[in-house]
Amino acid sequence: MSSTLQIVAEGTSYAPVPSARIRLGKNALLLISWLVPAALLVLWEVLARFGSIEPHVMPAPSKVLATAYNLTVSGTLLHDLSVSLLRAAIGFAIGGGIGFALGILVGLSRLAEAVVDRTVQMVRAIPFLALLPLVIVWFGVGEAQKIFLVALGVAFPIYINTTLGIRQVDPKLIELGRVQGLGTWELIRRIILPGAMPSILTGVRFSLATAWLALVVAETIGAQAGLGFLAMDAREFLRTDIIVLAIVIYALIGVGADSLARLLERRLLKWHPNYGARP
Template sequence: MELSGIGRTAIAANSGRSSQGSDTAGARAVSKAKLGARGLQLLSWLAPVAVVIIWEWLAQAGWLSPHVLPAPSKVIRTAFKLATTGTLLNDLGVSLLRAVSGFVIGTAVGATLGILVGFSRIAEAAIDRSVQMIRAIPFLAVLPLVIVWLGVGETQKIFLVALGVTFPIYINTVLGIRQVDPKLLELGRVQGLSSLQLIRRIILPGALPSILTGVRYALATAWLALVVAETIGAQSGIGFLAMDAREFLRTDVIVLTIVIYALIGVAADGIARFLERRLLAWHPNYGAAR
């Protein structure tokens, strides 16, 4: 049965309204998702902001001695003063350079060893036990020997950072490779993929979530190792700034360095989360929802 011109016009109009309604519903869903993500971001900052407000109130009310724990306003004034003189920015730049250098070296070593052990049982037998033994040694225990080997210069500090970064990257790389679903590997072989294609298309994407988790742990460990390294023989850096402030009982400077470490940790974790969203957009547990 043929439709008249009026019928066709009505159907087209209804279709247009339906499409418009669908677009509107989709826009509303996207808007709600954005509002939800922003709400979660604001909620994540609620506790730190509340702590700072309570801290300031207790300090202003006299419940906290300025020699024990100075008020946040005092710490901010100290940061501004050190920044204007250039001391803070110089020490921060030195520490960042050490941390980045050690992180790059440690990541390269940890990933290389992790890939070897992840793909080869022979490499695991030859390497893994030694790596685990070294990993169990605390930083403070190995520090005197590192000083004897490398002195107290930049090499010693970068080495300690690289040493701390290596192990989280190594362990999570091995774990990620070993946890790839064997059924996916079998499917790839059935599809005729070569060994290189299996690694590039199945194994590395499957191991990537675990590897990026190792990166997040390694970023935190890098700063922990740097704090230990900068307490011995340093003439610059955030750790040196804290140790120098301790000698003169400058608790405001000490608290400032702690706050800087916390903010750097938040920024580093944000970078890791950004990499997860970009590199794991295909993964149901990552992507835009995080």
């Protein structure tokens, strides 16, 4: 300990021996990220081929792929997929808009927080399945019921993260804007919203996952089309290949939506040192 203090006192530079590091390029990291899913698929195929997994329990990936091809050729898969995507998009737009507006209002006003936040948090704590009977009474089993559940699920993550992001903006930046003569709306547009944008986009990523969760719940009741309907209809005929296909499609859509959200982060947060430098 004393020798270390002496070295520092004399101004001698000291650095620990760096550990060995393996530097990988962007393409190599991307390849590695897909190796594990690919290995799991190969293992799944092998186990199914040799009978270690019963076909009625978990069909082989090749069987699921053949089912996807047949449903695509017949037009069934594309129709159900487009219906689910449309429901998710409309619900996301409605719920996201409401959550964003309420988040800005509560984030900027303590009075609005006192009026709105408690009620929002109480509704947020209610599970989807508990609300489903009441929503059916309100809207029936048509499109409105499904869009309402998606919008409800989407609104909360965006609301919470928008409020949190606004509250975390550095007060010194706001004071600087006022010194520069910025009005209220200019202050919000140029300082508060950009400062809160990382948190807002995190809320968007969470809400994209919640949108599909809500849609799955909604499409299990009274749906005549959609991925949820496709899976529930397949259950009646013990078509596990179609059920697994629907699950895989949900997973792929989730990955795609998250990738779009990450791309949006990189585009909107180029100025941010923690985002702009990301590959």
